[in-house]
Amino acid sequence: MKKSILGLVILLSLGMTSKSQLKVGFEVSFKEPHAHYVEMEMNISGLSKEYIDVKMPVWAPGSYLIREFAKSVEGFSATAGAKALKFEKVRKNAWRIYNGAAKELKIKYRVYAFEVSVRTSFVDDTHAFLSSTGIFMYPDGQLNLPSTVKVNPYTGWTKVSTGLEPVAGQVFTYSAENFDVLFDSPIEVGNQDVFDFMASGVKHTVAMYGGGNYDKERLKVDMAKVAEQATAIYGENPNAHYTFIVHNFERGGGGLEHLNSTVLGGSRDGYGTPEGYNSFLDLVAHEYHHLWNVKRMRPVALGPFDYDNENYTTNLWVAEGFTSYYENKLMLRAGFNTPETFVSNLATALANVNNTPGSRVQSAAEASYDAWIKSYRPNENSNNATISYYGKGEIIGLIMDLEISQATKGAKSLDDVMKAMYLEGKAKKRGYTDAEFKAKVEQISGKDFSGFWEKYVNGTVPVEYDKYFEYAGITVVDENKGNSIPYVGVTSKASNGIVFISAVSRNSAAWLAGLNVNDAVVSVNGEVTSGAPLERSAPVTSAKIGDVITVSVLREGVLRDFKLTIKANPNLKLNVTIRKDASAAQLKVRKGWMGI
Numbered sequence: 375m376k377k378s379i380l381g382l383v384i385l386l387s388l389g390m391t392s393k394s395q396l397k398v399g400f401e402v403s404f405k406e407p408h409a410h411y412v413e414m415e416m417n418i419s420g421l422s423k424e425y426i427d428v429k430m431p432v433w434a435p436g437s438y439l440i441r442e443f444a445k446s447v448e449g450f451s452a453t454a455g456a457k458a459l460k461f462e463k464v465r466k467n468a469w470r471i472y473n474g475a476a477k478e479l480k481i482k483y484r485v486y487a488f489e490v491s492v493r494t495s496f497v498d499d500t501h502a503f504l505s506s507t508g509i510f511m512y513p514d515g516q517l518n519l520p521s522t523v524k525v526n527p528y529t530g531w532t533k534v535s536t537g538l539e540p541v542a543g544q545v546f547t548y549s550a551e552n553f554d555v556l557f558d559s560p561i562e563v564g565n566q567d568v569f570d571f572m573a574s575g576v577k578h579t580v581a582m583y584g585g586g587n588y589d590k591e592r593l594k595v596d597m598a599k600v601a602e603q604a605t606a607i608y609g610e611n612p613n614a615h616y617t618f619i620v621h622n623f624e625r626g627g628g629g630l631e632h633l634n635s636t637v638l639g640g641s642r643d644g645y646g647t648p649e650g651y652n653s654f655l656d657l658v659a660h661e662y663h664h665l666w667n668v669k670r671m672r673p674v675a676l677g678p679f680d681y682d683n684e685n686y687t688t689n690l691w692v693a694e695g696f697t698s699y700y701e702n703k704l705m706l707r708a709g710f711n712t713p714e715t716f717v718s719n720l721a722t723a724l725a726n727v728n729n730t731p732g733s734r735v736q737s738a739a740e741a742s743y744d745a746w747i748k749s750y751r752p753n754e755n756s757n758n759a760t761i762s763y764y765g766k767g768e769i770i771g772l773i774m775d776l777e778i779s780q781a782t783k784g785a786k787s788l789d790d791v792m793k794a795m796y797l798e799g800k801a802k803k804r805g806y807t808d809a810e811f812k813a814k815v816e817q818i819s820g821k822d823f824s825g826f827w828e829k830y831v832n833g834t835v836p837v838e839y840d841k842y843f844e845y846a847g848i849t850v851v852d853e854n855k856g857n858s859i860p861y862v863g864v865t866s867k868a869s870n871g872i873v874f875i876s877a878v879s880r881n882s883a884a885w886l887a888g889l890n891v892n893d894a895v896v897s898v899n900g901e902v903t904s905g906a907p908l909e910r911s912a913p914v915t916s917a918k919i920g921d922v923i924t925v926s927v928l929r930e931g932v933l934r935d936f937k938l939t940i941k942a943n944p945n946l947k948l949n950v951t952i953r954k955d956a957s958a959a960q961l962k963v964r965k966g967w968m969g970i
């Protein structure tokens with residue numbers, strides 16, 4: 375090993391390189407962090423052609439939207455020694471540099487970073503969060519190349535946290551075996567609070583930015599429990615080390631998964647309450663589970679990535695939905711949720727899907743495929759026309775799990791499918807197809823799932839929740855069944871004392887009568903609404919089913935009246951009971967399913 379590495383070094387130093395031996399090194403520094411800029415230097419050597427194209431990705435894997443990161447690049451220049459090189463843009467995200475006979479060149483550019491999110495970079499005078507797809511460029515067609523990254527922290531900054539491999543003996547210098555790894559490794563630079571814990575034989579590092587009322591010792595113990603429960607499902611933890619980059623905001627939320635790291639949005643003062651603390655651990659469980667589901671056991675379209683275009687898959691209901699489902703399962707198994715909370719969370723998720731009119735319009739597979747244009751680009755009608763592949767996927771995970779457990783009398787569960795799919799993907803070194811995933815479910819359950827796929831994955835049939843929960847001896851009651859709760863089907867809110875409609879639900883009284891989003895509600899049955907949302911106004915809440923109410927609105931400056939015939943609330947409100955008197959067969963299914 376040592377010998378061959380040494381040989382390569384000598385070869386490179388003699389300049390005996392070809393196209394496949396380009397060497398790429400980055401240097402990252404900060405001159406004006408307060409103005410939100412990161413200064414980039416990209417050194418490429420081993421050039422063998424007269425020009426080279428370098429590109430910046432247009433999206434960040436895990437977040438399915440074209441974000442056009444090149445929009446934040448400025449001051450691009452290229453030099454070979456002291457000589458400035460000619461370059462031109464050849465695509466929105468590509469620069470062609472004419473190096474002529476020069477064998478190496480230096481590219482410089484600056485990136486403006488002022489978007490706070492887990493998938494975009496942000497730099498200010500207190501820290502830098504570098505989301506790699508929006509920071510680093512790559513030589514076109516050379517994603518397999520290794521690279522090094524040297525970080526020069528701004529004056530007063532002392533720490534760098536990243537999942538990238540440190541280069542021994544070189545301060546703040548890291549290596550990536552290829553660009554997929556580099557693009558999957560965000561970097562935090564600043565004075566973050568860093569602490570470690572061990573779990574499943576892997577060193578885990580937590581880098582907390584933004585302060586907060588967290589208890590480090592408690593987090594170390596509890597995050598390790600989550601990591602160990604996740605590892606137990608897959609039988610092995612593929613990482614040598616893992617990094618949590620946590621940004622604590624006034625109000626946090628959201629995370630993005632990476633190969634051996636994750637970025638989480640925490641709430642600075644949220645760690646002190648049981649709900650806040652559990653919601654942070656929920657987020658940890660979700661993103662950590664992704665290191666298997668989607669980062670390794672992945673849909674075939676999601677890696678190796680095309681960084682120029684949308685990457686289409688019909689399987690985000692597995693990648694994201696099942697991860698939401700497992701987030702809940704891990705919280706149960708790690709002891710942070712009781713079986714009652716576990717089941718009631720699932721019932722809430724089930725009701726949410728059912729209560730979204732779009733669940734009868736868009737399937738889980740369609741929602742996955744169109745994530746780029748629908749889920750990530752919602753509008754006022756999204757609830758009527760689309761369903762979240764997170765929520766629907768979570769429900770599919772639940773009923774698939776119960777169906778497998780029922781079919782095998784509790785001997786197998788969805789865990790066995792996940793583990794087998796992970797190991798198969800590892801052996802085949804590629805992602806799975808929809809057919810392969812279905813075949814694995816059928817193999818493990820010994821049951822035909824064609825009807826299941828037709829109804830719940832590719833179709834829009836509401837889930838027969840009582841049937842599935844009954845497998846495990848759980849009773850579900852819809853508290854809203856046969857109700858006479860008046861329902862108009864709008865969401866409205868006051869702005870400067872005027873109530874505006876912000877959503878109208880498909881087939882509701884408001885929808886049928888013709889109320890629109892952006893209508894300003896003036897009065898209901900002649901009574902001025904005076905800031906109360908329409909749906910909570912007295913004439914609505916006191917109405918009987920079948921009553922007709924008159925809603926007067928201002929639309930484009932014109933006063934109009936609409937007559938709404940009140941209907942009963944169509945939404946599910948599920949109450950679940952884990953029965954103590956469940957049969958022996960149901961208890962077996964329950965135990966196999968919950969895994970506790």
Ligand SMILES: [Zn+2]
Nearest residue numbers: 660664694697
């Ligand atoms: Zn996720």
